[in-house]
Structures are given as C-alpha cells and as structure tokens.
Amino acid sequence: MYMKTPTRPADIYLRFLQLADAIRGLPALPALDPLEERILALVARMGQEHERLSVRDMMAKEEFGSPATVHNRLKSMRKKGWIMLSDTEDSRRKQIELTQAALQHFDKLSKCLVEAAKGG
Structure with a gap:
C-alpha cells in the first residue's frame, strides 16, 4: 500500500x-474509559517528572470528579493491570505508579508517533 508523505502537520497527528x-486492538491490557485514560496520562507525566502522586493526592484533584469516582477508577485501573500502588514512608499513603505493562504500552505509542512522523 502506497502512503503519501504528510502534507500538513495535522496529517502526522491523524x-x-x-x-x-x-495497537489498542491488541490484547495487552483491558481498555480504559476516557477518564481512566486521563488519569493514566497524569500518572505517567508525574512519574516522568519524578513527582510523587498518592491516592489521596489524586482524589483531591477536582478535574477528575468526586473522590469516590476517582477512587473507583483507580481501583478499576489497578484490576486491569495499568497501575499499581506502592508503599510510602507513611503506611496509610499509597503511591500510584505505572505497571510494566503500562510502560510497554507507552513504548508502543511512542513508536507509533515516530512512525507517523516519518510518514510511513
């Protein structure tokens, strides 16, 4: 199949x-809903910046909805294998981190971005 070279920056993004x-169709991990995807992106960015993000910190973020909604999404994401909770110096606080499978998912997305930028 012949793929023409992108003519606009939007072509690369598309x-x-x-x-x-x-790659989302591949059976690596169960799919996330849109809110879970936003949460995953925040967890990834915070990890990239070496910033701590606890369950309590996440539940305080109003842009993701009520604390109960956030808690339920975190529980779902953990069950699906996207995130894990690790201990901190305070045993009552849990740090949110990406699982190895989630990191591999971001690796695949990165490869897609590089391929799209190359035009192939």
Missing part, C-alpha cells in the same frame, strides 16, 4: 491516531 488505534 496518522498517529490511526496507528495508536491499531
């Missing part, structure tokens, strides 16, 4: 979305 959708 190609990335197409490639990303293709």
Whole structure:
C-alpha cells in the first residue's frame, strides 16, 4: 500500500491516531474509559517528572470528579493491570505508579508517533 508523505502537520497527528488505534486492538491490557485514560496520562507525566502522586493526592484533584469516582477508577485501573500502588514512608499513603505493562504500552505509542512522523 502506497502512503503519501504528510502534507500538513495535522496529517502526522491523524496518522498517529490511526496507528495508536491499531495497537489498542491488541490484547495487552483491558481498555480504559476516557477518564481512566486521563488519569493514566497524569500518572505517567508525574512519574516522568519524578513527582510523587498518592491516592489521596489524586482524589483531591477536582478535574477528575468526586473522590469516590476517582477512587473507583483507580481501583478499576489497578484490576486491569495499568497501575499499581506502592508503599510510602507513611503506611496509610499509597503511591500510584505505572505497571510494566503500562510502560510497554507507552513504548508502543511512542513508536507509533515516530512512525507517523516519518510518514510511513
């Protein structure tokens, strides 16, 4: 199949979305709902910046909804294998971290972005 070279920056992004959708169909981890995807992105960014993010910190973020909603999503994401909770110096506080499978998912997305930017 012949793929023409992207002519606009938006073409690269749209190609990335197409490639990303293709890897989402692979049975690596159960799918996330849109709110869980936003939470996952925040957990990933905080980890990249070496910032701590506890369950309590996440539940205090109003942009994700009520504390009960956030707690339920974190529980779901943990069950699906996207995040894990690790101990901190305070045994009552749990740190949210990406699982190895979630990191591999981001590796695949990165490859999709590079491929889209190359035009192929």
